[in-house]
Amino acid sequence: MTSASGAQPPASASGSQSSDSASGSQWSGSGSGSQSSGSAPGPAGRAAPEEAAGGARPDGATDTRKFAASSLAAGDATGWFERLYAEAQDGRATVPWDVAAASVNLREFPLPPGEGRRALVVGCGPGRDAEHLAALGYAVTAFDISPTAIALARERHPGSPVDYRVADLLDPPADWHRTFDLVLESNNVQALPTEIRARAIAVVGEFVAPGGTLLVLAAAATDAPGEGPPWPLTRAEIDAFAAPGLRQLAVEEVPAPDSRLVVRWRAVFTR
Numbered sequence: 001m002t003s004a005s006g007a008q009p010p011a012s013a014s015g016s017q018s019s020d021s022a023s024g025s026q027w028s029g030s031g032s033g034s035q036s037s038g039s040a041p042g043p044a045g046r047a048a049p050e051e052a053a054g055g056a057r058p059d060g061a062t063d064t065r066k067f068a069a070s071s072l073a074a075g076d077a078t079g080w081f082e083r084l085y086a087e088a089q090d091g092r093a094t095v096p097w098d099v100a101a102a103s104v105n106l107r108e109f110p111l112p113p114g115e116g117r118r119a120l121v122v123g124c125g126p127g128r129d130a131e132h133l134a135a136l137g138y139a140v141t142a143f144d145i146s147p148t149a150i151a152l153a154r155e156r157h158p159g160s161p162v163d164y165r166v167a168d169l170l171d172p173p174a175d176w177h178r179t180f181d182l183v184l185e186s187n188n189v190q191a192l193p194t195e196i197r198a199r200a201i202a203v204v205g206e207f208v209a210p211g212g213t214l215l216v217l218a219a220a221a222t223d224a225p226g227e228g229p230p231w232p233l234t235r236a237e238i239d240a241f242a243a244p245g246l247r248q249l250a251v252e253e254v255p256a257p258d259s260r261l262v263v264r265w266r267a268v269f270t271r
C-alpha cells in the first residue's frame, strides 16, 4: 500500500483550473463492483466512474474547480455546491460524483443488516449511498446543503423510505446529536477548505450514538496531491474523526487504481 501523508487543502481556491484530465473517481470511489441493489439510475447515459473509459471525466473536474474557485474567492466555502447542482440541472455543468452506483468502498464494506437501525448520510448529494443503506434495512436520514441536490434525490427515488433533508453539516439539527447507529461520511470533508475542515470533522463524530459506528470514505493524501477540490485527507485528519469521544476500530488504505489519487481511506470508528 502507498503510504498516505502530506498534502493539505488550500485556505482558498485561488489556483487556476486543472490542465490534467482528472478522474471523477477521486470524488466517488473507484474500482469494479456490482451496482447496489438500492441504486437508482443516475443521469441518463452517465456511467459510474469505474465504468467510464479510462476513468476520465475532465468535464466534471473542470466544472467543480471553476465553481469552487469563484465561491472560495468570495469567502463562501460551500456556496458552490448549490450553484454546481443547479447549473447541471440546466445542462450547463457536470457533477462528477453524480453517478448511479453507490460508493464502491461502501458496497464492499461488510455492514450488518440494518434491521431498522438509524443511519445518517452526510452530504448525500442525489442519494446513491443513502438508497444503498436503505436497501440494507437501515432507517436512513440523508442530508445535503444543496436544495437542488435534495430535490434531485427525492425525484430520482420516488417512494424511497429515506428521509432527505436540506441541512448544513456546520449547523445541524440539535436532535441529531449522538443519535445515529451508523453515520456515513463519504467524499464530503475532502471537498471542504481548510478554514472549516477541522470543525466539519468534529461535527461528524457528534452524530454517532453510544455503541454506533462511523464509516469514513475519502481520498487519501499522497506525496503528489495535484490540484483540488477534492483535497485528499491526511492520516492526521482521519485520526481526528475520533476526537469527539470515538474509538478508532480500523483504518484501511484501499487502492483506487483508476483514480488519479491512487489510494483511498476507509476508516471505522465507534462510540
Ligand SMILES: C[S@@+](CC[C@H](N)C(=O)[O-])C[C@H]1O[C@@H](n2cnc3c(N)ncnc32)[C@H](O)[C@@H]1O
Binding pocket: 027, 028, 078, 081, 082, 097, 098, 103, 122, 123, 124, 125, 126, 128, 143, 144, 145, 146, 149, 167, 168, 169, 170, 186, 187, 188, 191
Ligand atoms: C463531493 S460531494 C459528495 C456527495 C456524496 N457524498 C457522494 O459521494 O456521492 C460533497 C457533497 O457534500 C455536500 N456538502 C458540502 N458542504 C456541506 C455542508 N456544510 N453540509 C451539508 N452538505 C454539504 C455538497 O452539496 C455535495 O453534495
